[in-house]
Amino acid sequence: MARGRLNSGAKTEAELPKAKINRSSLRNVGKLLTYLKPYRWKFIAGLVFLFLSSLVGLAFPAILGALIDAAQGFYKYKYLPHGLNAIAIMGFSILFAQAFISFFRVVWFVQVAERSLADIRRDTYFKLITLPMNFFANRRVGELNSRISADLSQIQDTLTTTFAEIIRQLVMMVGSTTLLAIVSSKLTLALLAILPFLVAFAVFFGRYIRKLSRDAQDKLAESNTIVEETLQGIANVKAFVNEAYEANRYDKILRKVVNIAVRGAKFRGIFASFIVFCLFGTFVGVIWYGSVLVANHEIYVGDLTTFIMYSIFVGAAMGSFPDLYANLQKAVGASERVLEILAEQGEAISMVENDNDIKQTIKGDVAFDDVVFAYPSRPEITVLKGISFHADAGQRVAIVGPSGSGKSTMASLILQFYHPQNGNILFDGKPADNYSLTDIRNQVAIVPQDVLLFGGTILENIAYGRLNASKEDIIKAAQRANAHQFISSFPEGYETIVGERGVKLSGGQRQRIAIARALLKNPSILILDEATSSLDSESERLVQEALEELMKDRTSIIIAHRLSTIREADKIVVLEKGNIVESGSHAELINNEQGLYRYLSQLQFETSQA
Numbered sequence: 254m255a256r257g258r259l260n261s262g263a264k265t266e267a268e269l270p271k272a273k274i275n276r277s278s279l280r281n282v283g284k285l286l287t288y289l290k291p292y293r294w295k296f297i298a299g300l301v302f303l304f305l306s307s308l309v310g311l312a313f314p315a316i317l318g319a320l321i322d323a324a325q326g327f328y329k330y331k332y333l334p335h336g337l338n339a340i341a342i343m344g345f346s347i348l349f350a351q352a353f354i355s356f357f358r359v360v361w362f363v364q365v366a367e368r369s370l371a372d373i374r375r376d377t378y379f380k381l382i383t384l385p386m387n388f389f390a391n392r393r394v395g396e397l398n399s400r401i402s403a404d405l406s407q408i409q410d411t412l413t414t415t416f417a418e419i420i421r422q423l424v425m426m427v428g429s430t431t432l433l434a435i436v437s438s439k440l441t442l443a444l445l446a447i448l449p450f451l452v453a454f455a456v457f458f459g460r461y462i463r464k465l466s467r468d469a470q471d472k473l474a475e476s477n478t479i480v481e482e483t484l485q486g487i488a489n490v491k492a493f494v495n496e497a498y499e500a501n502r503y504d505k506i507l508r509k510v511v512n513i514a515v516r517g518a519k520f521r522g523i524f525a526s527f528i529v530f531c532l533f534g535t536f537v538g539v540i541w542y543g544s545v546l547v548a549n550h551e552i553y554v555g556d557l558t559t560f561i562m563y564s565i566f567v568g569a570a571m572g573s574f575p576d577l578y579a580n581l582q583k584a585v586g587a588s589e590r591v592l593e594i595l596a597e598q599g600e601a602i603s604m605v606e607n608d609n610d611i612k613q614t615i616k617g618d619v620a621f622d623d624v625v626f627a628y629p630s631r632p633e634i635t636v637l638k639g640i641s642f643h644a645d646a647g648q649r650v651a652i653v654g655p656s657g658s659g660k661s662t663m664a665s666l667i668l669q670f671y672h673p674q675n676g677n678i679l680f681d682g683k684p685a686d687n688y689s690l691t692d693i694r695n696q697v698a699i700v701p702q703d704v705l706l707f708g709g710t711i712l713e714n715i716a717y718g719r720l721n722a723s724k725e726d727i728i729k730a731a732q733r734a735n736a737h738q739f740i741s742s743f744p745e746g747y748e749t750i751v752g753e754r755g756v757k758l759s760g761g762q763r764q765r766i767a768i769a770r771a772l773l774k775n776p777s778i779l780i781l782d783e784a785t786s787s788l789d790s791e792s793e794r795l796v797q798e799a800l801e802e803l804m805k806d807r808t809s810i811i812i813a814h815r816l817s818t819i820r821e822a823d824k825i826v827v828l829e830k831g832n833i834v835e836s837g838s839h840a841e842l843i844n845n846e847q848g849l850y851r852y853l854s855q856l857q858f859e860t861s862q863a
């Protein structure tokens with residue numbers, strides 16, 4: 254199912270060229286355009302200036318024609334000054350005005366687009382990070398990444414360039430055609446007899462080329478996903494000596510990209526040469542016919558110049574439409590994909606830091622009451638089948654059981670990453686819905702199996718537990734977590750950059766940083782997802798000591814893999830295939846000869862003896 258969604262997403266992309274720009278897609282894009290609202294005056298001013306600069310541009314051919322006619326002593330236009338120099342000065346003034354107007358329209362459009370796009374980016378990112386875990390289970394990081402980068406850049410491009418170009422070219426085309434008709438209706442008719450064929454060809458061919466380039470883009474996105482996934486799991490790639498396999502995988506997809514792109518290149522080439530041939534052919538024809546009209550004294554030479562320039566404007570405008578239209582279509586597709594994310598239902602987390610302060614304190618009682626749960630991405634498999642257990646505030650409760658029995662799932666439910674389909678999770682006797690999400694997550698900390706550190710400094714990584722903590726508090730937490738010593742031994746101390754995902758630190762060091770982070774957070778409920786990989790005995794001792802310190806005076810739910818570490822727990826809950834099969838103290842459980850706990854303990858004891 255997860256891949257199903259992914260594929261459907263990819264399919265929308267591939268089919269996009271066929272999706273017409275229609276009312277409903279435009280309505281969708283209209284929703285994104287609301288982001289322009291705060292900057293609407295600048296945007297409207299930009300539009301007006303754009304319109305003006307296009308109109309002013311239309312005056313040129315007339316002025317140049319008038320200049321040439323004036324050289325021969327003809328003054329056809331009453332509203333233009335008589336005299337060569339006067340007309341030339343007018344031409345320069347118009348040029349200056351156009352330059353002036355163009356400057357502002359470019360600056361304003363870019364300002365508006367940059368600002369509104371930053372707003373959309375911010376909102377998309379905010380939405381993304383508040384989406385429930387299930388959303389992420391169904392998508393790849395690379396795919397989401399490209400929403401924020403590629404799709405939004407496409408929209409930005411369209412707002413800054415394509416949109417303005419479309420308006421400009423439309424004004425040029427309509428204006429030039431009208432003026433052409435005024436200059437010479439005969440020549441205009443001759444031109445219009447050829448142009449529709451050109452346009453029809455351009456549109457037909459342009460569509461096909463767009464489809465090809467979309468396919469190439471999709472494949473390229475796929476290849477980027479490979480790079481990203483490989484780099485993220487580089488240790489795995491190396492450990493399995495799968496460099497050649499990955500290189501092959503990447504090479505294969507790159508070949509596909511090249512194939513599609515090369516096929517597209519041929520069509521693009523044909524398209525370009527045909528357009529060039531037709532355009533020049535049209536001009537040659539028009540100049541030929543125009544020269545005949547001049548020879549017959551039906552029009553002036555200046556008129557012919559004016560006419561040729563307007564024809565160039567019309568031709569250029571028509572030639573630019575297929576690309577502009579393709580860009581518009583891409584932007585519509587990109588907007589739809591971005592809107593998809595914006596329309597998702599996020600979790601109730603505020604983006605204002607103070608809103609997320611603790612409002613209802615939790616003492617530390619945790620209980621599961623007949624909890625039934627299946628992951629939304631795999632509804633057919635019930636992972637927890639009616640779990641009930643209780644941990645009093647301050648108690649240590651260990652959850653043990655074979656791999657896949659649902660231990661980590663229980664941790665995710667306590668953190669409210671998912672919600673049970675049946676039953677309740679209770680904090681201090683009250684169902685979780687009675688608390689805000691932020692209240693629960695602020696008072697529950699997890700030290701996960703696989704500690705993920707961010708790329709910044711050690712200080713920043715510990716401070717992640719409480720962002721407003723002072724440096725003294727951070728050092729104190731590190732000391733309590735047995736981390737201060739090794740941190741101080743680094744030349745840069747707390748300012749040491751941990752490297753991407755903490756690769757510069759050992760497993761035990763990373764764990765102690767995670768413990769310091771949790772100590773700083775000072776939660777009333779602690780979840781320890783014990784690391785499966787064992788550390789060397791010295792490191793193990795340091796981590797264990799740090800954990801003891803961390804567990805003091807709070808409820809601890811320990812997901813244990815090594816049963817030797819949980820003998821002192823107040824209660825041990827034994828899980829098997831989503832059911833609690835036993836619970837009690839170590840002494841009670843070990844005496845149950847038929848019990849799973851005793852069996853697992855013996856198994857581990859034997860393995861460690863072997």
Ligand SMILES: Nc1ncnc2c1ncn2[C@@H]1O[C@H](COP(=O)(O)OP(=O)(O)OP(=O)(O)O)[C@@H](O)[C@H]1O
Pocket residue numbers: 390628630631636654655656657658659660661662663
């Ligand atoms: N995000 C998920 N989406 C769908 N199914 C999942 C997801 N995470 C875990 N599962 C499934 O839920 C079941 C319980 O997994 P869970 O990780 O809770 O087990 P566990 O007892 O913690 O195992 P381990 O000791 O190996 O960590 C497994 O069958 C697993 O395949």
